[in-house]
Amino acid sequence: MVDKVNVAEKFSRFSDHWSPKIIAELNDFYVKAVKVKGEFVWHHHETEDELFYVVKGRLVIKLREGEITLNPGEFAVIPHLVEHLPVAEEEADVLLLEPKTTTNTGSAEGDRTVANLQRV
Amino acid sequence: MVDKVNVAEKFSRFSDHWSPKIIAELNDFYVKAVKVKGEFVWHHHETEDELFYVVKGRLVIKLREGEITLNPGEFAVIPHLVEHLPVAEEEADVLLLEPKTTTNTGSAEGDRTVANLQRV
Numbered sequence: 001m002v003d004k005v006n007v008a009e010k011f012s013r014f015s016d017h018w019s020p021k022i023i024a025e026l027n028d029f030y031v032k033a034v035k036v037k038g039e040f041v042w043h044h045h046e047t048e049d050e051l052f053y054v055v056k057g058r059l060v061i062k063l064r065e066g067e068i069t070l071n072p073g074e075f076a077v078i079p080h081l082v083e084h085l086p087v088a089e090e091e092a093d094v095l096l097l098e099p100k101t102t103t104n105t106g107s108a109e110g111d112r113t114v115a116n117l118q119r120v
Numbered sequence: 121m122v123d124k125v126n127v128a129e130k131f132s133r134f135s136d137h138w139s140p141k142i143i144a145e146l147n148d149f150y151v152k153a154v155k156v157k158g159e160f161v162w163h164h165h166e167t168e169d170e171l172f173y174v175v176k177g178r179l180v181i182k183l184r185e186g187e188i189t190l191n192p193g194e195f196a197v198i199p200h201l202v203e204h205l206p207v208a209e210e211e212a213d214v215l216l217l218e219p220k221t222t223t224n225t226g227s228a229e230g231d232r233t234v235a236n237l238q239r240v
Contacts, residue, residue: 002198003188006193007193008193024171024195025197026197026199027169047147049145049146051151061122063121065121075124075125077144078122080147082122099147
């Protein structure tokens with residue numbers, strides 16, 4: 001049977017920041033839920049475009065040429081190779097849509113890289 | 121520059137039913153906005169999985185083995201080859217996420233097939 005997903009319910013299942021959880025997959029893409037707070041790290045993805053959709057709170061995506069502020073019901077697609085730095089002054093709930101090969105830190109692999117994604 | 125997309129604003133740009141509009145693309149996927157009302161046609165997609173996310177209203181997806189009712193903030197992924205029939209008693213606003221190769225009627229090509237997708 002096909003299950004439905006309630007997005008708010010998925011976000012209620014975890015509380016850690018900057019650690020995306022897989023909530024759905026379709027073909028070569030994942031849908032992930034991530035709670036963000038504070039500043040992440042500057043990075044880009046070599047081949048993967050990445051969609052950020054804000055469900056709750058506010059997300060700022062800094063780019064080398066400016067910044068984008070996303071409120072609930074708004075999204076942006078960051079094309080591959082474009083450097084970006086996600087920042088959230090207060091905690092925000094964000095859906096990510098991206099190819100399965102995408103890692104959270106992309107080109108900036110390090111302490112904040114999440115290698116093995118959980119499912120919630 | 122990377123643009124942000126306000127989903128509600130995209131839905132305000134058109135009024136026809138069952139005619140998905142492209143609102144974003146990333147790698148081999150499109151994000152589409154579609155207004156639905158009434159019953160569509162039974163169909164499946166040969167290779168494409170399809171995500172339905174309800175923004176406004178209510179969408180029922182009938183399956184051969186039951187049905188799923190989606191309210192705002194809920195989504196379902198219909199795997200390829202699974203027959204489905206979307207139905208909305210009242211008008212609903214739905215986001216679709218699917219590979220670029222996906223047509224709206226899949227296996228049931230006919231009068232309701234939208235061959236050339238508009239962008240809004």
